Amino acid sequence: MRLLHTADWHLGQTLHGVPRTYEHGRFLSWLLTTIGEQAIDALLIAGDVFDSASPPPLAQEQYFQFLAAARRLYPRLQVVVVGGNHDSAARLDAPAPVLQAIGVNVIGGLFPDDPPERALLPLRNAAGEEVALLLAVPFLRPRDLPGAADPNAPAQQRLVDGHRALYQRLTEFAEGRRKKGQALLATGHAYLQGGMVSELSERKIQMGNQQALPVDVFPENLAYVALGHLHRAQAVGGRETVRYSGSPIPLSMTERDYPHQVVLVELDGERVTKIEALLVPRTVELIAIPEAHLMVERVKEILRALPKEAPPGVPPEAQPLYEVRVWLEEPRPHLKAELESAMEGVFGRLVRIDVKRPDRRAPEVPLGTGDLSSLSPVEVFKAAYARERKKVATPELVGLFEGLLDELLRGDP
């Protein structure tokens, strides 16, 4: 049996005001072709189908068009969609009965009163035999989790305990139904410990682990866990079979060098026999220019020299998106207009200006022995908080800061 694992489409997303409709459309048609070429039996979409809880009509149209086309082209294909933190669980679940009728299973939200059957889906191979059981678990808000043994435990502990209890309960339920030779699989939309979230200035940033779940919330008898939430494809916690597929397109400038992919998973009996990344072709380039931050006049020369013509066969919607990097000694009120005029006629669009300024302030608080570039944002936050408030930031506050940083790095407005 062959599965395709994808997540974090973020349909309806805009990057600094630029809609991504064209890129999403090209991805979805590539995905349709790939499902056929790879003889896929089941497609798993592990959350964040949409970028927002109330996606624009065009994004919803892309979603429904895709599902209809998948059904038309591949009548046997099973599709499973679970909600992410960006999705509205209720909105995703609303059309579920209609989608169910065409063989698309949607679990937008999973609530404490839901019977475990709701999350348990049998998956069939090409011969129509039920060869796997899938625990279709969406993003879980704290109120969706089973009550903690200790209601006074810190929020983070309750989050970990709640996830652990839920996956444990569902796995036990599934084990009771599983026939010999059937694989047990799960989805999830969460932030796992050790997950690499983004890159800033070519420097890898490990988020603190305040909001993160340890990988052992997933019982070992799950043959594969298809995760969504982090946009960089990766296995987590040293378990090759617990994986983020990552997003199919870069959702922020910091994600432009990720190997965007969907993950092909092959099962034989109860075990995974093959995991293969299928790279998604990049249809719109995200370019940061120049490599280093330079003075405005030099940057303008570079922009004027950019190609004016679209390469043959490249449509206007595919023009590259540029982040322009500038070194500023003095304030420059009309910087954006200046850069835009330097780019006039260029095949490409200015979406972001990244400004660096000389730091004239003397460092007031010693931050260990390292300089700023060797510190993580969380360390800087803790030091700044300690300086301003004369006390230590609580783990909850640090967790909130990390959540904000996570959203910022993902390019949320």
Ligand SMILES: [Mn+2]
């Ligand atoms: Mn997410």
